Amino acid sequence: MSDLAVSLADIEAAAARIEGVAVETPLLESAALNERMGLRVLIKPETLQRVGAFKFRGAYNRLVQLTEAERKRGVVAFSSGNHAQGVALAARLLGIPALIVMPADAPKVKADATAGYGAEVKFYDRLTESREKIAAAIAAERGALVVPAFDDPHIIAGQGTAGLEMVRQARARGAELGCVVVPCSGGGLLAGVATAVKALSPDTVMVGVEPAGYDDTRTSLAAGVRTPLTPTHRTLCDALESPCPGELTFPILQATVSDIAVVTDAEVAEAMRYAFSVLKLVVEPGGSAALAALLAGKVATRGAKTVGLVLSGGNVDPDQFAQVLRGEL
Amino acid sequence: MSDLAVSLADIEAAAARIEGVAVETPLLESAALNERMGLRVLIKPETLQRVGAFKFRGAYNRLVQLTEAERKRGVVAFSSGNHAQGVALAARLLGIPALIVMPADAPKVKADATAGYGAEVKFYDRLTESREKIAAAIAAERGALVVPAFDDPHIIAGQGTAGLEMVRQARARGAELGCVVVPCSGGGLLAGVATAVKALSPDTVMVGVEPAGYDDTRTSLAAGVRTPLTPTHRTLCDALESPCPGELTFPILQATVSDIAVVTDAEVAEAMRYAFSVLKLVVEPGGSAALAALLAGKVATRGAKTVGLVLSGGNVDPDQFAQVLRGEL
Numbered sequence: 001m002s003d004l005a006v007s008l009a010d011i012e013a014a015a016a017r018i019e020g021v022a023v024e025t026p027l028l029e030s031a032a033l034n035e036r037m038g039l040r041v042l043i044k045p046e047t048l049q050r051v052g053a054f055k056f057r058g059a060y061n062r063l064v065q066l067t068e069a070e071r072k073r074g075v076v077a078f079s080s081g082n083h084a085q086g087v088a089l090a091a092r093l094l095g096i097p098a099l100i101v102m103p104a105d106a107p108k109v110k111a112d113a114t115a116g117y118g119a120e121v122k123f124y125d126r127l128t129e130s131r132e133k134i135a136a137a138i139a140a141e142r143g144a145l146v147v148p149a150f151d152d153p154h155i156i157a158g159q160g161t162a163g164l165e166m167v168r169q170a171r172a173r174g175a176e177l178g179c180v181v182v183p184c185s186g187g188g189l190l191a192g193v194a195t196a197v198k199a200l201s202p203d204t205v206m207v208g209v210e211p212a213g214y215d216d217t218r219t220s221l222a223a224g225v226r227t228p229l230t231p232t233h234r235t236l237c238d239a240l241e242s243p244c245p246g247e248l249t250f251p252i253l254q255a256t257v258s259d260i261a262v263v264t265d266a267e268v269a270e271a272m273r274y275a276f277s278v279l280k281l282v283v284e285p286g287g288s289a290a291l292a293a294l295l296a297g298k299v300a301t302r303g304a305k306t307v308g309l310v311l312s313g314g315n316v317d318p319d320q321f322a323q324v325l326r327g328e329l
Numbered sequence: 330m331s332d333l334a335v336s337l338a339d340i341e342a343a344a345a346r347i348e349g350v351a352v353e354t355p356l357l358e359s360a361a362l363n364e365r366m367g368l369r370v371l372i373k374p375e376t377l378q379r380v381g382a383f384k385f386r387g388a389y390n391r392l393v394q395l396t397e398a399e400r401k402r403g404v405v406a407f408s409s410g411n412h413a414q415g416v417a418l419a420a421r422l423l424g425i426p427a428l429i430v431m432p433a434d435a436p437k438v439k440a441d442a443t444a445g446y447g448a449e450v451k452f453y454d455r456l457t458e459s460r461e462k463i464a465a466a467i468a469a470e471r472g473a474l475v476v477p478a479f480d481d482p483h484i485i486a487g488q489g490t491a492g493l494e495m496v497r498q499a500r501a502r503g504a505e506l507g508c509v510v511v512p513c514s515g516g517g518l519l520a521g522v523a524t525a526v527k528a529l530s531p532d533t534v535m536v537g538v539e540p541a542g543y544d545d546t547r548t549s550l551a552a553g554v555r556t557p558l559t560p561t562h563r564t565l566c567d568a569l570e571s572p573c574p575g576e577l578t579f580p581i582l583q584a585t586v587s588d589i590a591v592v593t594d595a596e597v598a599e600a601m602r603y604a605f606s607v608l609k610l611v612v613e614p615g616g617s618a619a620l621a622a623l624l625a626g627k628v629a630t631r632g633a634k635t636v637g638l639v640l641s642g643g644n645v646d647p648d649q650f651a652q653v654l655r656g657e658l
Contacts (some may be wrong), residue, residue, distance in 0.1 A: 023358070026355035026357070028355070028377065029352070031379055045609075047609040048357065048608075048609060050360055052609055093413075109606065238486065273647070276611050276647065276650070277438065277647065280374075280376040280377060280378075280611040280612075280643035281382055281609065281610065281611065282609040282610065282611060283609075284603050314609035317652070318602070318605065318606065318654040318655070319655065321605070321654060322650075322651035322652075322654045322655050323651075325647040325648070325650060325651045325654075326647070326648065326651050
């Protein structure tokens with residue numbers, strides 16, 4: 001276990017750094033959801049986090065540790081949107097210049113918000129250009145630090161604070177989480193949360209959720225080795241389109257995750273509508289993936305009676321959300 | 330003060346009755362909203378309450394006090410939707426037969442949910458029929474108890490538990506509410522919350538919010554007497570269409586409320602979009618009225634630096650919400 005990039009101690013340190021800056025999102029419970037599932041579901045709504053997604057936790061934990069000299073040289077990040085906003089806001093709060101490299105087709109709300117936080121934004125074509133190369137070139141030019149979206153111990157530890165909170169908040173109401181379900185892209189959130197949860201509650205079953213066509217983590221775990229996939233189509237879950245689990249996140253997932261469920265876009269849209277009408281929460285497609293899996297009966301809870309559910313983000317274009325509400329998606 | 334229908338003690342008793350049944354909704358804070366307003370805004374999201382609106386509190390407080398004989402005879406309620414759902418769910422939980430009299434043009438989600446909780450629903454034409462007469466006739470026929478939407482001390486006390494929680498939750502984080510803003514229709518929520526807040530925090534400024542064209546409470550307070558108005562048009566705020574403050578609620582409002590702000594449908598739609606994009610919360614039109622007033626600069630906070638804001642409900646038809654998101658409303 002000591003080979004793994006992140007420990008509980010790292011996550012506790014991260015929690016101390018982000019305290020009073022990030023939101024300790026409340027643990028929510030819905031009698032209606034409990035009744036439907038025949039379970040006690042404890043919801044961790046990272047939709048209510050600053051920048052509307054869990055990404056702020058890791059970004060702030062990373063950036064606040066930069067030295068004065070590093071801060072002056074600034075940061076560069078590449079992101080589909082939520083990490084971009086997380087880095088942009090953290091950078092603004094800390095007075096650090098930030099450049100974000102985003103796909104030209106990122107949801108407009110995410111691009112606008114990123115610029116709105118004061119970051120410089122550079123768009124690229126996801127199909128023809130390599131974001132890593134672009135970011136690395138800029139970083140070399142400016143001496144800026146590249147802030148990865150998931151493959152960084154401080155980023156993973158920051159995301160893990162959500163898991164720390166979940167276990168403590170559940171215990172504060174006399175509950176033990178038998179299973180925790182988390183959306184998965186590069187695996188930063190899942191790895192961080194799993195590290196915290198398994199350290200505090202070793203018997204808890206960890207389940208990740210990926211979109212159909214982007215189940216690289218499931219494939220990789222089955223193969224025992226990181227196996228990138230070549231996507232053949234897009235998914236509604238713009239935040240979960242990483243084609244390969246991270247170098248640092250993968251070993252953590254191997255050590256902690258029992259299952260990866262896979263959800264269709266239709267199931268995700270259904271979950272968004274459910275969150276809208278029953279939970280009264282705005283959740284973006286990727287952010288709804290775990291809820292989608294739960295509602296679709298795709299979570300192997302291993303008999304758990306109390307399930308922790310992460311809603312990882314709520315940054316969705318109003319037009320797209322309207323389409324989902326209307327059943328057009 | 331002792332002439333008033335409700336006291337702090339009544340509200341504390343109500344809190345004990347609803348504990349573990351109603352949700353103690355978390356107090357939320359948005360750095361973005363604070364920044365925009367230049368204030369600390371502490372949000373009480375009754376959208377996250379059971380049935381998606383504060384109404385469940387009063388309904389349960391009332392119904393749980395019925396004797397065995399009264400329970401067998403059942404209850405009748407007339408409501409535009411949220412009280413209907415509150416009564417229907419409370420009745421189901423307590424095994425009490427319930428009949429709800431609803432306007433034929435009530436939002437479909439509210440009518441469906443009411444029936445979904447197991448209540449019998451009878452529709453009426455709001456323009457040509459009197460809901461009070463219909464309900465009274467049914468009550469006489471069945472010996473059932475009429476459960477008013479706001480003009481009942483137990484209903485008001487139940488709603489007031491939201492105010493009790495707000496003050497305590499604010500103090501738990503070291504904050505004092507200088508001003509509290511609450512949507513207002515018949516005045517049950519405003520009266521209940523004001524009773525609790527002013528008893529615990531006498532210097533707090535209470536502000537109610539009504540929709541344009543339905544500012545009967547503002548007019549009545551100015552006149553010093555209940556003054557019904559004849560509406561000349563509908564409002565987006567289907568939950569705030571009471572044309573006259575209640576007999577029991579009005580004296581409480583006279584004793585506790587400093588101001589009534591009035592918001593337009595456009596301002597309400599703007600607030601709903603703001604709640605969607607910044608707060609990641611689904612709020613119905615009437616439920617957004619206080620937020621609308623705050624965002625529009627219409628709340629006379631009297632210099633308060635910390636403002637409590639109630640989001641009273643989140644039951645809105647997906648189609649209507651989509652229209653609001655698209656700017657069509």
